[in-house]
Amino acid sequence: MEKKRIVVKIGSSSLTNSKGEIDHDKLFDHISALAVLKQDGHDVLLVSSGAVAAGFRKLGYPSRPVTLKGKQAAAAVGQSLLIQYYSELFSQHQITTAQILLTRTDFSKKDRYRNAYATFSELLERGILPIINENDTVSVSELTFGDNDMLSALVSGLIHADHLIILTDINGLYDQNPENPNAKQIQKLSTITDEWLKLASSSSSKFGTGGMQSKLLAARTALKAGVKIFIGNGEGEKKLTDILEGLGDGTYIGNNQYPPLPTPKQWISFTEVSGKLYIDKGAAEAILLNGKSLLPAGVYKFEGIFFKGDVVEVYCHKELVGRGEVRYSSDELALALGKRTNEIAASSVEVIHRDKWVKV
Ligand SMILES: Nc1ncnc2c1ncn2[C@@H]1O[C@H](COP(=O)(O)OP(=O)(O)O)[C@@H](O)[C@H]1O
Numbered sequence: 001m002e003k004k005r006i007v008v009k010i011g012s013s014s015l016t017n018s019k020g021e022i023d024h025d026k027l028f029d030h031i032s033a034l035a036v037l038k039q040d041g042h043d044v045l046l047v048s049s050g051a052v053a054a055g056f057r058k059l060g061y062p063s064r065p066v067t068l069k070g071k072q073a074a075a076a077v078g079q080s081l082l083i084q085y086y087s088e089l090f091s092q093h094q095i096t097t098a099q100i101l102l103t104r105t106d107f108s109k110k111d112r113y114r115n116a117y118a119t120f121s122e123l124l125e126r127g128i129l130p131i132i133n134e135n136d137t138v139s140v141s142e143l144t145f146g147d148n149d150m151l152s153a154l155v156s157g158l159i160h161a162d163h164l165i166i167l168t169d170i171n172g173l174y175d176q177n178p179e180n181p182n183a184k185q186i187q188k189l190s191t192i193t194d195e196w197l198k199l200a201s202s203s204s205s206k207f208g209t210g211g212m213q214s215k216l217l218a219a220r221t222a223l224k225a226g227v228k229i230f231i232g233n234g235e236g237e238k239k240l241t242d243i244l245e246g247l248g249d250g251t252y253i254g255n256n257q258y259p260p261l262p263t264p265k266q267w268i269s270f271t272e273v274s275g276k277l278y279i280d281k282g283a284a285e286a287i288l289l290n291g292k293s294l295l296p297a298g299v300y301k302f303e304g305i306f307f308k309g310d311v312v313e314v315y316c317h318k319e320l321v322g323r324g325e326v327r328y329s330s331d332e333l334a335l336a337l338g339k340r341t342n343e344i345a346a347s348s349v350e351v352i353h354r355d356k357w358v359k360v
């Protein structure tokens with residue numbers, strides 16, 4: 001069997017009982033299925049929610065807290081319990097686990113991104129199963145992932161996964177509110193259009209966050225990184241191998257449009273941008289169709305304050321065409337704007353080198 005790199009995301013809805021606490025039978029079922037994948041020789045990473053669910057009772061909350069500080073405190077207590085459950089149960093399958101807690105910033109700063117990549121690579125090379133969650137206790141409200149769907153997509157991109165399996169409490173995407181008796185399950189999608197995003201509601205299960213909409217947004221990000229996605233559910237130790245074999249009960253999302261991106265380009269795709277460049281049609285043609293670097297002569301306007309090495313969005317008039325890492329600060333670019341190469345004394349001639357450029 002060909003070795004694959006697989007990220008499995010388990011949402012709160014698939015880890016909890018009707019009171020919102022960790023359901024140990026469900027946990028056991030997931031672990032046995034993950035162990036089979038690992039024993040088949042695949043690289044496996046788990047993105048697991050469940051910290052709040054595992055912790056809230058210990059703090060004396062009668063039910064899952066709704067305030068940010070309540071959730072953060074519950075996650076602080078619950079995360080260590082959750083990892084304890086995982087590490088004990090996986091050790092029965094001779095699998096060693098590692099805990100990795102990430103925040104959005106880890107995906108927006110180049111050095112952090114590269115460092116995370118190096119750590120994951122080392123863990124996988126040594127046969128460890130990384131278990132990832134959001135670092136809930138230090139995430140500030142505007143920057144929390146909130147749910148782990150986008151986190152799992154970004155991790156899939158970062159480590160160049162072949163597959164992202166999002167396990168949830170429903171067997172995939174439905175074409176309308178799944179409570180509606182006429183709702184139909186969608187078994188395959190090649191791309192995620194804005195229409196699909198509008199159709200999938202952000203209303204979630206009782207203990208989950210974000211609903212199907214956040215899963216589709218995450219899937220869209222993972223697709224751009226060349227990852228194939230499955231959203232759905234299943235039971236038993238064969239559920240994940242069945243999913244890989246195309247027998248899963250849920251929605252398969254993917255096409256061969258996006259090849260996997262190398263790490264430096266991954267970073268450019270997913271990091272926060274510091275500004276916008278506006279280029280003319282000739283420049284757009286050169287970089288989009290002829291694989292050339294972007295020269296100052298083609299840039300007629302920019303917005304934002306940025307420094308060499310920052311990532312900016314590139315627009316051809318009003319249309320977003322890509323992103324790239326700039327070799328000029330905004331101050332330097334203000335002097336070079338629209339100038340031909342022979343009029344510029346600067347040592348770095350390209351505004352964006354073609355190796356630091358990603359099409360949208
Ligand atoms: N169009 C849709 N198709 C399927 N599920 C949907 C749709 N719109 C909303 N949902 C809801 O999304 C929920 C799953 O999301 P969520 O509760 O956030 O799960 P998780 O905890 O696994 O992340 C389902 O229980 C379902 O009620």
Ligand SMILES: N[C@@H](CCC(=O)OP(=O)(O)O)C(=O)O
Nearest residue numbers: 011012050051052147148209
């Ligand atoms: N980081 C939180 C996860 C929040 C959450 O509910 O996410 P999800 O299950 O993806 O909707 C936790 O561990 O409880």
